[in-house]
Amino acid sequence: MSQNNARSSLFGALFMPALILGVLIILAILVISFRSSPSAPSAGNDNTRTLDASLISQFEDTYDALGESVGKPDAPITIREFADYQCPACGSFAPTAKRIREEMVESGKARFVFFDFPLPMHAHAKQAAVAARCAARQGRFWDYHDRLFETQRDWSQRDDPTSMFLDMAVESGVDADRLEQCMTQGGPDEVISQNQEAGKAIGLRATPTIIVGDTLFSGAVSYERIQQAVERQSGGGNG
Template sequence: MSPQNNSKQSSLFGALFFPVLIIGALIVIAILVMSFSGNKRTAPSPNDNVRQVSAEAMKALRSQYDQLGESMGDPNAPVTVREFGDYQCPACGQFESTAERIRQEYAESGQVRFIFFDFPLPMHANAQSAAIAAGCAARQDKFWPYHNKLYHAQSRWSEQSDPSSTFLDLAVETGLDSGKLQACMNDKTPLANINAEREAGQKVKLRATPTVLVGNTEFVGGPAYDKLKNAIEQALAANGQNAGTD
């Protein structure tokens, strides 16, 4: 091959190589920019766990399901706080101290109505049995003391193959007639009501436990006390003159 042909090939190689190199670099930069932008767009928002429940679902809660849950506070309070919980759920157990504080500060004073709905999850083997025990305690007018006790003693019974004896121990500690509680538990008397409460959770498209509704604002997971208090205060300010409109 002549020197002249080598020179032509070198010139051609240089003419093609550098544009290709530049284009390749631009493609890599574009991919990096798109990747960064994509990550930025999909970063979790602080409000991902807060949403507004539909008017249809709220109407169903008020007309069909609120009467099934265990409630505390004035039935005509301007704001209703609803909690969907699973007694074996660790997050629900952690949230219980906040829920107790809200009930003491707002429900006992009559400012809000607090309603607890059972939503035992299939993954928790003892959750439904605990809900039945709590429902049986309600038949002795001791729902809230027993409810609190179940959460506070969660570690005692949650992993037992048969927690019945522990549920009876908790009944004695709470001042219940353990014989009546056992008979009720054996008959599973509250189960139909629990299934209806689970249906209420499905109506609002429940995604996790605990879920808390302040009016029609839903908090998935146990909201911090300050966040929940702020939502209640805002709801009271907005609905204080419109009892029952939540």
């Protein structure tokens, strides 16, 4: 027994350090592989990049007309948002977007354009986008848009949120019968698909994606950073 115990102790003494060393080597390889991977963000990238002039021209000439906009067409700078109504990060950014519209847009410093980018993993995102676009046909897009984000947690958990979408119509000053008819007929489907194509054209990686002039922020971004980007670019008239 004592001989067996001695062998077990020796095995444990040799095996455990080797196991730990092996784990450390594997972790080191994984870290090196991640850092060298082209898809991994480089240090200091901060999910921010600059769009080239040809893409900005595409927005000005084609894509902007597909979004829902507010503000003067000749504002010094345009702020664009791509979002999914069922995306939690988009819901968190919604108050910032509303503040942009109430402060920067109202003061004439910027124009704001919203684009739909419903993600396939969100079961009700496309239906919500359709409902908002149908509300836009009655001139109540922004009221309905805001209610969708305010109530996101409730309707996103339902098997069928249609009744909530119709209730929101009444809350937003929208004719519910007309909204339901528009949703049933799928009128806005084509423009939503075109919005998604615009997102693909800029290599959209996440929602929300915010474009301030030619600066793209992937993911939610603070009001302060957007304000800084506006101040930095508006003097040059980029937008």
